Amino acid sequence: MIEVKELRRSFGPVVAVDGISFSVGQGQVLGLLGPNGAGKTTAMRMLACYIRPDSGTASVCGHDILKDPIGVRRSLGYLAENSPAYPEMTVGGFLRFICDVRQIKGKDRKKSLDRIVPMCSIDSVYHQTIETLSKGYKRRVGLAQALIHDPPVLILDEPTDGLDPNQKHDVRKLITEMGKDKCIIISTHILEEVEAICSRTIIIARGKVLVDSTPKQLKEKHHVSLDEIFRTITKMKKSA
Amino acid sequence: MSSFWAVFKRELKSYFATPVAYVFLVIFVAFAGYLTFSKQGFFEARQADMQPFFVNLPLLFIFMVPATAMRLWAEERKVGSIELLFTLPITIAQAVIGKFLAAWAFLGIALALTFPMVITVAYLGDPDKGLIVTGYLGSFLMAGGFLAIGCFFSAVSKNQVIAFVLSVVACAVLVFAGMPTTLNYASTFLPAGCVAAIKGMSFQEHFESLQRGVVQFGDLAYFALLIVGWVAACTVILDERKAS
Numbered sequence: 001m002i003e004v005k006e007l008r009r010s011f012g013p014v015v016a017v018d019g020i021s022f023s024v025g026q027g028q029v030l031g032l033l034g035p036n037g038a039g040k041t042t043a044m045r046m047l048a049c050y051i052r053p054d055s056g057t058a059s060v061c062g063h064d065i066l067k068d069p070i071g072v073r074r075s076l077g078y079l080a081e082n083s084p085a086y087p088e089m090t091v092g093g094f095l096r097f098i099c100d101v102r103q104i105k106g107k108d109r110k111k112s113l114d115r116i117v118p119m120c121s122i123d124s125v126y127h128q129t130i131e132t133l134s135k136g137y138k139r140r141v142g143l144a145q146a147l148i149h150d151p152p153v154l155i156l157d158e159p160t161d162g163l164d165p166n167q168k169h170d171v172r173k174l175i176t177e178m179g180k181d182k183c184i185i186i187s188t189h190i191l192e193e194v195e196a197i198c199s200r201t202i203i204i205a206r207g208k209v210l211v212d213s214t215p216k217q218l219k220e221k222h223h224v225s226l227d228e229i230f231r232t233i234t235k236m237k238k239s240a
Numbered sequence: 241m242s243s244f245w246a247v248f249k250r251e252l253k254s255y256f257a258t259p260v261a262y263v264f265l266v267i268f269v270a271f272a273g274y275l276t277f278s279k280q281g282f283f284e285a286r287q288a289d290m291q292p293f294f295v296n297l298p299l300l301f302i303f304m305v306p307a308t309a310m311r312l313w314a315e316e317r318k319v320g321s322i323e324l325l326f327t328l329p330i331t332i333a334q335a336v337i338g339k340f341l342a343a344w345a346f347l348g349i350a351l352a353l354t355f356p357m358v359i360t361v362a363y364l365g366d367p368d369k370g371l372i373v374t375g376y377l378g379s380f381l382m383a384g385g386f387l388a389i390g391c392f393f394s395a396v397s398k399n400q401v402i403a404f405v406l407s408v409v410a411c412a413v414l415v416f417a418g419m420p421t422t423l424n425y426a427s428t429f430l431p432a433g434c435v436a437a438i439k440g441m442s443f444q445e446h447f448e449s450l451q452r453g454v455v456q457f458g459d460l461a462y463f464a465l466l467i468v469g470w471v472a473a474c475t476v477i478l479d480e481r482k483a484s
Contacts, residue, residue, distance in 0.1 A: 048327040050482070073329040080327070084320035086250070088257040100246030101328045145324070 001026050001153055001183035002047065006056035008207075009042055016042040018207035019056065024200075026152070029179035031198035031215075032187040035234050039207040040187040041081055044155050047185070048078040060153055074102075077151040079159055083142025087131035091122055091141050094130060098145045112148050120144040121170065135162035143171065147178075154184040160193060172197050191226040205234045243330040247338030248345075251312075255346050260311075268304050268350045275300065276357065288365020293357050294375045294451050298415045298443055301386050306407035308347060309390025310400045312339050313478060317398045322482055332482075336475045340391050347383040351376060371453045378450030381463040382443055386411050388470035395478045411443075418442025 002024040009017045017039040024030045032040045045051045047058055049069035057064060063071035085094055095116070099109045117123050120140045125133055130141060139162050146154065159175065160168045175184060176197050188194060194201050195215050203211040210233050211218065215226060222229045255261040272293065276282050280292030316322040325335055361367045390407040397403045416422050417438050427435045439445050446459040 045323075050323055050327050070329045070331065073327055078327045080320070080323045082320055084322075084324045086254065086321055087319065088254055089250075093253075097246060097250045098328070100249070101243045101330055103243070 004058040007053050008055045009053050029184045029198045031194040031201040034204040038205045076153040077146035079142050079146040079156040081157045083138050085130045092126045102149045116144045156186045244334040244338045248342045251339045251342035288367045302411045305386035306390045310404040313395040314400045314403045374450050374453045378447045385466040388467045392470045392474040395474045418444030
């Protein structure tokens with residue numbers, strides 16, 4: 001469902017993503033791991049057609065990110081790093097706006113809202129303006145807008161950032177459930193999250209893919225915790 | 241409803257979701273009235289026409305329209321909601337036009353709220369209705385021109401104050417270029433052709449002819465080109481700078 005081919009992007013002299021290639025299929029939850037500035041967010045932004053790559057390309061559900069960005073955006077749900085939204089809008093107004101842009105009308109809209117509001121546990125803040133919400137609730141509203149059209153592909157940039165332990169547990173459960181029939185990419189710093197929900201993991205540093213494996217295989221190969229594997233691999237690359 | 245209308249509706253609503261709209265409308269209507277009745281001596285002129293009202297609008301618009309436009313993209317970039325907007329199934333052009341038209345509609349509402357002026361003139365005498373209609377048409381088109389410039393500068397900078405100052409300067413240049421004092425000064429060292437070109441580029445020249453009730457293709461084309469040009473430039477600059 002996602003095919004990434006030699007994707008490269010630099011900002012001035014800094015190469016953020018340096019020719020990464022991978023593919024993710026239906027029913028897979030891919031965890032993108034990497035230290036700060038590794039290029040995870042840039043890679044995700046390119047897949048969501050927010051920024052264009054300097055070279056290389058990718059396709060989402062058969063839509064090329066360069067030739068058919070609107071087709072790509074229709075088939076995916078994207079949660080950006082800080083869950084951007086319109087602060088002056090109420091949660092309900094914001095989700096209705098997303099429905100309008102995504103052309104979800106009439107009964108379908110009601111059905112979508114009835115499904116997504118309890119799913120993301122935002123019933124209690126539905127009539128509140130977004131600027132008054134806590135970080136955790138803002139994150140959940142961001143998640144709701146990404147899931148409202150029930151997309152086949154999800155790209156979630158640190159989906160559990162700012163959530164309390166209970167909310168983290170709920171979101172992980174949600175991702176695991178959705179991961180059975182969707183194609184999901186998440187980026188995270190929390191290694192236990194990768195073990196808990198990801199069927200596959202890619203470690204990137206300085207814009208390059210260092211490891212593409214499953215959390216289980218990694219642990220079997222190195223006989224240590226994911227935490228240690230992450231440190232060894234990313235530091236090895238740095239010193240090299 | 242297409243994605244474009246969704247952006248239009250959200251943007252127009254957002255003005256009224258905060259005190260911005262109300263503050264703007266009150267100040268605009270109050271200043272327009274003050275300048276008409278006090279500065280232009282509406283009653284002293286003893287003429288039932290809207291000339292004293294329309295003549296001040298370019299100066300009023302120099303400050304008021306950039307104040308409306310400055311938040312259009314600068315705020316989206318600052319809050320980060322631009323990343324949300326441009327990862328939804330909508331093109332940059334659709335989003336730019338949707339937001340521009342919403343802000344233009346808002347300025348249309350501000351102009352419509354000056355209706356007591358029309359009632360006053362109609363009550364006091366028998367004004368030429370055609371002049372009033374073309375005067376409002378010219379004002380609306382001029383607001384669109386100012387707004388397109390403001391929209392562009394709002395996309396240039398994340399900082400609303402910088403966007404506001406740059407828009408004010410650009411709009412002021414286009415208004416003052418057509419003032420008789422500027423043209424007289426320019427004629428002392430520039431050839432007549434250049435002076436005519438400066439006059440032709442100014443808002444004043446085209447707005448004044450509409451105020452006089454003359455609807456010419458050239459004037460309408462001027463405003464249309466101005467709006468399309470700056471809005472297109474805004475689309476290009478946003479595509480380049482959205483992620484910076």
